[in-house]
Amino acid sequence: MLSVLLLLLGGIGFILLKNWVKVRKFWIMRTRAVQFLDEIPGPPTIPLLGSAHLFKWDNEEFTYQLDRWAREYMVKVQPTTGVMKFSRQIEGWGREIFNNTENPLRDHGVMKVWVGPVPMVFLASCDAAKPVLESNTLITKPSQYNIVKQWIGEGLLISTGKKWYARRKMITPTFHFNILQGFYEIFFAQANILADLVDKFADTDQTVDLLPYVKRCALDIICETAMGTRINSQTGKNVDYVQAVNRLSQLIWDHERFPWLWFQPIWYLTGMGFEFDRYVKLSSDFTRKVILQRRGVLEGKGLLGEMQSMSPEEIRKHKLSFLDLMIGMQTTHNLSDEDIRAEVDTFMFEGHDTTSSGIGWALWWLGQELDIQKKCHDEIDEFFGDSDRAIIAEDLKSLPYLEMCLKEALRLTPPVPLFGRTLDHDLKIAHYTIPEGCTVFMSPMAAARDPRHFKHPDMFYPEHFSQEQISQRDPYSFIPFSAGPRNCVGQKFALAEEKSLMATLLRRFKFITMNPEPSNRFLPELILKPSMGFVFNVQRRKQVKS
Ligand code: HEM
Numbered sequence: 001m002l003s004v005l006l007l008l009l010g011g012i013g014f015i016l017l018k019n020w021v022k023v024r025k026f027w028i029m030r031t032r033a034v035q036f037l038d039e040i041p042g043p044p045t046i047p048l049l050g051s052a053h054l055f056k057w058d059n060e061e062f063t064y065q066l067d068r069w070a071r072e073y074m075v076k077v078q079p080t081t082g083v084m085k086f087s088r089q090i091e092g093w094g095r096e097i098f099n100n101t102e103n104p105l106r107d108h109g110v111m112k113v114w115v116g117p118v119p120m121v122f123l124a125s126c127d128a129a130k131p132v133l134e135s136n137t138l139i140t141k142p143s144q145y146n147i148v149k150q151w152i153g154e155g156l157l158i159s160t161g162k163k164w165y166a167r168r169k170m171i172t173p174t175f176h177f178n179i180l181q182g183f184y185e186i187f188f189a190q191a192n193i194l195a196d197l198v199d200k201f202a203d204t205d206q207t208v209d210l211l212p213y214v215k216r217c218a219l220d221i222i223c224e225t226a227m228g229t230r231i232n233s234q235t236g237k238n239v240d241y242v243q244a245v246n247r248l249s250q251l252i253w254d255h256e257r258f259p260w261l262w263f264q265p266i267w268y269l270t271g272m273g274f275e276f277d278r279y280v281k282l283s284s285d286f287t288r289k290v291i292l293q294r295r296g297v298l299e300g301k302g303l304l305g306e307m308q309s310m311s312p313e314e315i316r317k318h319k320l321s322f323l324d325l326m327i328g329m330q331t332t333h334n335l336s337d338e339d340i341r342a343e344v345d346t347f348m349f350e351g352h353d354t355t356s357s358g359i360g361w362a363l364w365w366l367g368q369e370l371d372i373q374k375k376c377h378d379e380i381d382e383f384f385g386d387s388d389r390a391i392i393a394e395d396l397k398s399l400p401y402l403e404m405c406l407k408e409a410l411r412l413t414p415p416v417p418l419f420g421r422t423l424d425h426d427l428k429i430a431h432y433t434i435p436e437g438c439t440v441f442m443s444p445m446a447a448a449r450d451p452r453h454f455k456h457p458d459m460f461y462p463e464h465f466s467q468e469q470i471s472q473r474d475p476y477s478f479i480p481f482s483a484g485p486r487n488c489v490g491q492k493f494a495l496a497e498e499k500s501l502m503a504t505l506l507r508r509f510k511f512i513t514m515n516p517e518p519s520n521r522f523l524p525e526l527i528l529k530p531s532m533g534f535v536f537n538v539q540r541r542k543q544v545k546s
Contacts, residue, residue, distance in 0.1 A: 029437030041073040042112040050114025116259030124446035133484040153342030178312035191504035209533035218356040228321030357415035367513030404462035414480035417524035453477035
């Protein structure tokens with residue numbers, strides 16, 4: 001027995017010594033955090049677990065718990081009794097944060113939560129988040145992203161410092177307007193496959209949950225645009241890959257929530273670690289295979305040497321994907337095959353769950369606000385008439401109201417509900433000091449419910465995005481794509497894809513939401529999901545002709 005104990009202590013001692021520098025750094029950060037964060041309100045803690053022992057296992061309950069904590073600690077409001085509508089809760093929460101003039105502490109929207117021995121600070125208002133977002137130095141992602149890194153590698157989303165600057169400079173031109181224009185053909189083709197699938201439910205008694213349909217459509221789009229490869233998931237192909245991508249996101253979210261899973265032995269004992277590794281291998285092998293194939297195709301066409309000097313117009317003419325451009329830049333930017341794999345997988349990770357969530361929520365809001373949906377139909381009909389010709393980039397400029405609706409949905413239900421940074425230096429927010437090494441999280445949903453910036457913070461009110469209202473507002477109050485130097489590089493791509501898909505669907509159908517608020521709750525996982533899916537009754541509109 002004694003020898004087992006000694007062996008165990010020896011093992012722990014060895015691990016601590018091996019990681020001495022990291023342990024010391026963490027200890028200093030933790031000591032300063034205990035001292036500085038004491039003032040910031042947050043839920044009760046116990047040694048080692050922090051507040052994690054209080055976390056609800058059930059995802060939906062966990063969401064409600066976060067909401068209760070926010071009201072109780074961030075804004076010092078006693079929990080209300082009875083069931084409140086979730087969106088109204090957030091509105092109330094927003095009001096309490098932003099309208100309170102008596103207690104200056106309430107005005108900042110700052111809360112801390114200890115997850116195990118790790119402190120996290122939530123910055124829920126525009127003013128609290130702005131100093132982090134606009135900084136050129138606070139660009140490091142927190143350790144919570146490490147699990148994502150095991151899947152997508154150190155691509156643009158995860159890298160930091162010089163590597164990030166170089167990659168951002170290299171990747172930004174691949175989203176050139178002229179290159180994006182070439183993708184509209186893909187958007188339209190995939191949107192039509194989606195519309196044909198939806199059509200099977202139209203004018204029947206059957207309702208349909210559109211979430212999995214839109215998700216597969218967005219996955220097909222990102223595979224074709226980012227990798228130059230058709231996976232046809234909409235028509236039931238490549239099931240293994242689709243399942244791997246879906247399951248990885250779920251496993252990552254569980255890993256984030258429960259600190260005991262951060263210990264490798266527990267992660268593997270639960271079986272989740274093995275499952276995660278299996279799916280990471282499946283997904284990475286898929287990307288590696290595609291890289292090899294595309295290199296062969298480019299060599300075959302004699303394009304490999306020429307791509308560096310191509311104009312965006314020529315790139316578009318040759319229908320080159322993001323991966324093709326990476327392969328073209330491989331030698332000049334000294335990229336390994338694994339570097340390319342990481343960047344492509346980053347796009348796969350960032351580029352489909354996000355857009356499908358955005359489209360799903362937008363339809364879900366429009367399916368409840370039928371007058372607003374009618375205005376979208378009218379705008380589309382006025383522009384396209386009876387034609388069902390392909391939608392091209394220029395067309396979308398003529399649908400400003402649809403764009404306002406999409407942005408309003410992004411405001412109320414942002415697909416990325418939280419994003420974080422590790423502080424490389426102490427940061428002062430209002431009268432709080434948040435120490436170096438601490439993790440901060442920004443919440444676009446909370447920031448966008450501020451009545452000082454939005455006239456009707458809890459309502460679906462597209463006029464929030466009229467030119468007049470936009471020009472009067474602090475841009476940091478609307479941050480679904482983050483903001484500042486580390487904002488979403490795919491923002492224009494995402495809006496173009498969303499608008500194109502929405503216009504195609506709305507040309508053909510009217511959507512009536514069957515699970516409106518408050519029954520359908522927002523689940524802020526890695527991506528904001530509906531607790532009950534996006535269930536619609538679909539009605540065909542007039543027949544369109546080409
Ligand atoms: C509605 C759709 C989308 C939303 C709401 C969204 C939102 C975001 C947010 C909030 C971030 C910052 C994340 C963080 O700091 O941790 C981000 C980063 C990023 N997004 Fe998006 N995104 C969307 C679509 C896309 C698409 C379609 C692509 C690619 C085609 C993409 C590629 C990226 C990349 C590469 C980054 C990392 C940028 C960097 O750190 O320099 N996103 N996105």
